[in-house]
Amino acid sequence: MLYYKKRMKEVKRLKANKTWNQHVVKVENKTLVLEKIIEHSPISRADIAGITGLNKGTVSSLVNELIIENLINESGPGKSSGGRRPVMLHFNQLAGYSVGIDLGVNYILGVLTDLNGNICVEKQTGFTGLDYDEILMELFHIIDALIAAAPKSPYGIVGIGIGVPGIVNKENDILLAPNLNWRNVHLKPAVEEKYGVPVIIENEANAGAYGEKKFGAGKTFDNIIYVSVGVGIGVGLILNGKLYRGNNGFSGELGHMTIDVNGPTCECGNRGCWELYASEKFLLQEARSAGLKNGEEENNASLQTIIELAKTGDAKALDVLDKAGRYLGVGINNIIHAFNPDLVIIGNRIASAKTWLIPPIHQWIENQTLWFSQKDLKISFSDLLAYSAALGVAAFATEQFIKSSLSDEASAL
């Protein structure tokens, strides 16, 4: 008896398997059909059948379900290619809306996007020296405003994503956000309770990486490294087309990668950390010791100041930027050797100094990186500007909604 109970317990523990049956076949095929519609919209049923290899009848029935579920629309007939004119299908990007929040060290940027990631509304606010509760208030204000501004739609707000500058574990707890002075903060349940929709908390660099993959320069690539250079440096990893989080969600902490074993000690206890040489922190410090006149005291302004000076051709400013660029190159070189990515994207605040950083970075990589690793490699700056992270978390929310929408039995409204 005891033996049996023990075994059943063991059996139960192992029962986390996905078993394959017709139901999952249907869900997968429906997902495939929807993906093709999103990707090639407008497209006909016949073409979907051609592309996917599914039978025409199967496509027809799946498409009809998707129409009932309000996820796609039929528009008028398309052009004939020698026979009956096809009925064109479109993804119904207005079936619902996602909220994406980039919660920065001294700002909150919020966007409302449709299901295709188009920004419909945008709200921003700045702050300094607020504690957790006060920031939460600001956050709720932004979200309230975005939700209020959302057009009427079948599904309404489908989810909220929040990117934060800190370490987030797999349970969406914020373990540490040094620059916000947060430790072990449970933001997700707080927001989820207030708004009653799924909430996703993600590290800012991870969110940015995903944003770039979905909407930016990385659309066609599967191995993308997003280097977020702000006050510190964080890295988001898209490997094999998926966000890689590591064992506990702490991957990409490359700001604390040693690039100089004999270098100065970092706050983290380690020596010669990359972010001591290539972050905004470094730029400001170098600027100060180079005696660059930087009008204000506030951080945000002074990165701007360096850029302004560089625009006028100030030698010292140019020198500081060149140095930072070279050091960025050092770390990126390491990243390339580790990951052999298709694409490295540099984003966040530093991107505004792009003009002066590109030459030293490229020069370093060309000289220092193994030739074969440079094959098929692109290095670029973010073209989503400041929106990478906000769009990324919004996309997470959207994706989760669509996934659950397709796999639920009770999917019809």
Added chain:
Amino acid sequence: MLYYKKRMKEVKRLKANKTWNQHVVKVENKTLVLEKIIEHSPISRADIAGITGLNKGTVSSLVNELIIENLINESGPGKSSGGRRPVMLHFNQLAGYSVGIDLGVNYILGVLTDLNGNICVEKQTGFTGLDYDEILMELFHIIDALIAAAPKSPYGIVGIGIGVPGIVNKENDILLAPNLNWRNVHLKPAVEEKYGVPVIIENEANAGAYGEKKFGAGKTFDNIIYVSVGVGIGVGLILNGKLYRGNNGFSGELGHMTIDVNGPTCECGNRGCWELYASEKFLLQEARSAGLKNGEEENNASLQTIIELAKTGDAKALDVLDKAGRYLGVGINNIIHAFNPDLVIIGNRIASAKTWLIPPIHQWIENQTLWFSQKDLKISFSDLLAYSAALGVAAFATEQFIKSSLSDEASAL
């Protein structure tokens, strides 16, 4: 007309999709059943149904097919747990054999394994200064001997895997093996033609990583970094349970990661590369400049010499090893911050100096690595000794055989 042709071409290009139907359901479920048998052997049909969630009848029919295909066996009845005694099922690990080759800089190690990765026969040879054709001869000798020694089995030799100390792209071409002086070598077709079985060429570190994942310390983990420290340093990455190869198969070239921007120039053109500080190369160089008496000239012997000296308590030898250990720690610290792995395994030749390397490595990590990244993290040395890579490539071959065996229609003998 032209328009249509153009479109059909486009359609064909996109038709690389896996379409979901009953057939794949069956293949997946059959794979699942076989996996559980391999994992929990001996196990009854009833327990498989319990673990997988599949229906008893489904399991019965899949099991019967597997028996016909010679992939599993029935043994006598097991212990009753209050009712009819179950018929126990076993994986038929002797249904075929794989050849695994570790092709080193100055040696070839070959193993013949059963389908469970147990080593049945082992052959080894050493050489120096041979060119490609001569090495190929040696290789064929080893493979011939292993195949000749293989017991009779239903499937015979199911595949050959070869691990090489160089850069291998996704098409199994060896682009560069600096220490063998190979460049753009097409080993796979040569071996495949001679033996008429599937051949897999893989980078030695990748192979080692996979070997450790399947048979070594990494069995229960999904994110494993295998650091192969020999003459140089190569790293194999198991991420999300799968080998990560990067865009072109060049991932893990971390021997050329900069850990000292102001350090000496490496052969590769970069500065302060990790392998200048922590490889066998470094050990020997340090030993020389420390005036360590090292009897012979040959590489292999002199690492041994340092170890022998360390055993006698020689202060200089201990100092050299301690230094190497610290530098190993520097690189591993970077790896941890990048990947947040469950497990870091240090393997290849350096593993024989394990005793003296463990303390400095652990000390460095404890002091320099962010606290949260140390959570759930294990660092250990290979316990497969010199077999990691050979077992890994053999396992690749085995896995490919089983996969094709399950998905083929004509699977019955």
Added chain:
DNA sequence: TATACTTAGTTTATTCGCTAGACAAACGAT
């Protein structure tokens, strides 16, 4: 020893989703 209860494995009927192929609708070309 006889009976009831348990567990293992097989068999049968049913369900579900996909496919093939027939068919109708809509269009272009001659």
Added chain:
DNA sequence: ATCGTTTGTCTAGCGAATAAACTAAGTATA
């Protein structure tokens, strides 16, 4: 006006999984 083409729907049939009945072979208990 007719023929061939393309789009989309409909129907029959098939393959695989499931549920549940059933057979087989044990244990537990009175």
